[in-house]
Amino acid sequence: MKCTVCEIGCDISEGNYGRCNMYTNQNSKLIERFPNSYLTVLPITIETMPMVHFAPKNKFLQVSTVGCNFNCQGCISETLTSNADALSGALTKASPTDIISRAKTEECRGIVFCLNDPAASYYTFLNLAKEAKKANLWVGCSTNGYFTETALKSLIPYLDFVNIGLKGSSNARYKECGAKSAAPVFRNIRILHEAGVHVETSAMYINAGDEEILKAAEEVASVSKDIPLQVMRFVPFGEAKPELEPTINKSEHIVDQLRSILNHVYLFNSPGTEYLTTKCPICGNEIIKREFYGPMGCRTIESLDEGKCPCGWQVPLKGPINNEQFTEYGMLGGYRTTRAIEMAHAILFTLGIRDNEELGDILGDIIKEDFIRGLHDRIQQIDSWLELIKDLAMRTGREKEGNELIAFIQERVDKINEGSKLIKSCPTVYYSMGYPLFALNAERFETNLVEAAGGICVNKSLTRKGKPGVNISVNEINKLSPEMMFISGFLSSPASDYVQYCKKHGIDNKAVRIGNICNVPTGWDFGSPRWILGFMFLANTIHPEIYSFDLENEQKEFYKRFYGIDVENVVTNRDFSRPAITTTK
Missing domain, CATH: 3.40.50.1980 (Nitrogenase molybdenum iron protein domain)
Incomplete structure (x- = not known):
């Protein structure tokens, strides 16, 4: 049977799986493999998602699962998207009622699905979105936007905002990620915008990829020049080549060009850049000032009342600017969580754990909120770093390898300590x-x-x-x-x-x-x-x-x-x- 969730349209035979590995054909019915099962359920500020023109500084409950319908080189969420089976042991069952109760307890204004694509857990997200709307919560997601028109239109009544992650503008670029063409994404941006859903876009800026991102901006501008574009400076994770990473300076130059196409363009993954701030196009005043807040995220640090300049120009916001700023602890929330998982992976790799199945079983055991919460404190001092290595070595039966690594580090730390006396x-x-x-x-x-x-x-x-x-x-x-x-x-x-x-x-x-x-x-x-x-x-x-x-x-x-x-x-x-x-x- 044919999967109708995304435009890849996998033909799934009885008992087998589609490309994303998250759906199976069971008695001629498309069945979600891990329904109502979440990897993370954490409160975040919406700019961490990231979203810049919808309810700034408001608190949302972030949910994520595993898996993705795309396979993009250098993906920041690769651990979550490429190891669905291995990480399934880390998933926690939670009904829509459970999630909504958590959102209410945490005093969140809404729920957002991000880190991995909701297309991988479409029915789970759709059911959650329906119940969340009944509970008067805002609902949004971050997605590559490759839904079929039918799947998207079923979701739209329950969506308030969405961030569409653009891979570029050409069919060739989308084929690199495993898609068929770029057209469905730009079609869906128009459908969402015309349906009244608040749409923002994000696009990876890869070195020598000027034409891709400029043409993508033109496609977005053909829908509305007021749709924000978040330029994600490409950082080479995984097997991505280092030369694909543009400098911050070069990325700022492309933002200048993009601002002649779209009215609101921002630069992410670039600590210290001034290109995250919204300025009045009439008098140049800073209306909403933001700063880097971890990979793929930002934070509002100052804003004029309701985003309005004294000259009268208004930032096209949807939803109010919250008075208070919620602060996520350590690496809990947003794409920082993926970095925490990767840090654990980094230690396991040095302990000799290279097999994906074994790695997945171990990560599934440790990817819990309490571990990630504690990890932040354990990586700030030399002694606690060594204790962390010892802990993971014991958990995995790699005490010998852990002791060897600790001894290597400790020997050099001791030499530096000895030299400090001079x-x-x-x-x-x-x-x-x-x-x-x-x-x-x-x-x-x-x-x-x-x-x-x-x-x-x-x-x-x-x-x-x-x-x-x-x-x-x-x-x-x-x-x-x-x-x-x-x-x-x-x-x-x-x-x-x-x-x-x-x-x-x-x-x-x-x-x-x-x-x-x-x-x-x-x-x-x-x-x-x-x-x-x-x-x-x-x-x-x-x-x-x-x-x-x-x-x-x-x-x-x-x-x-x-x-x-x-x-x-x-x-x-x-x-x-x-x-x-x-x-x-």
Whole structure:
């Protein structure tokens, strides 16, 4: 029989599954394999979804399942979308009544399905949406928009808002993700918009993909120039090649071009960018000011009353701006949750767990809200990081491998601690992510490593917190007066762009004047046990008179012992769990 949920239209024979692996043919009926079963049920702010022009700062209950009807290279949710069977053990049964009760208890204004595509759990989402509307809750989702017209029209009466994730504009680009063509997506945007559903779009901006995103914007503009477009700067996860990642600077240039096509275009995955803020097109006032708030997310930090400029221009919002800002704890909520899962995966990988079925069984056991909640605190200090490795090694029967990894790390930590006794003076150090004005939080692991390596981290004086940091002003960074500046190895920018930004914005301190600005190597400062390489890099850089770790040999040994690969045959990516893309010579 033919599946009618999405336009891929799988022909599913009796007892078999469709492309997304989430539906089966049972007695000539299309049956959802894991009905009313959720991987996450967490409260979030709507900008984390992300959604920028619908009920800003309001609190929603995020639900997600597993599986997806697409297979896109570099997917941020790959762990959830590609391992449906393996992760099924982590799913928790919950009826629509259960979910609605949780939303009410958490004082949420609505329910949003995101992280994986609702097409993978269509009937579960449809039934939940129906009951949520009866309970006077808003309902929305983030989707690739590949529903059949029939499936979409059945869902529309219960939808208030939707984010359509565009893969590009061409049929070729959609075929890369396993779809047939681009047309159904743009058709569905028009159907949703004309039905009165609040529509926002998001699109990955891939290096050399200017034409794809520009033409996609033109397609959206043909429906309405007021539909917001969220430009997601591509970050190479999984097997995606590093050269596909555009710089923040280059991404801002494409946003400038896109703003000549659509009225509201924003840049995500770019810490420190000013291109998340809504400005009045008449007088240039900042109406809604936002900052980076984790992968694929943002946060409203300031707004004029109801999004209205003193000159009278109104941001086209649907729903009120909430007075209070809900703050998700740690990595709970939004796409930060996928990073937490990947961190656990990263440790398991170094313990030698490579088989997908075994990995899925283990992840299914640990992907629980309490584990993810506790994970955030356990990755902020060296000792607790080592305890986390020990914990996962014991859970998986890999005590020997865990002890070997811990011993490798501890030996190098001890050498740095021993060298610290020779330090006569500690330079002041600033740690940023992306652009200079996005400062990592005071208690972050990276800032703790700086101090353990003999620096005085000026981030420690910052009191406001974000995910994983906050925007600060030029005056603030100049007052911090760092002698050294480090750029995170995750969601990074080239040092040359960083310096250019400093000059353009009047950032003037000793580090800038003497050019003491360093990129931490990709994947070495956060998210995986490779942080020990970054720790040695920091020690070498902050105190070259004391430390002289041979980082090339250290990397070779780490990769060989804990990944089983030769470093000469890899290309480093941004992925936590998989260290690099293996190449052949």
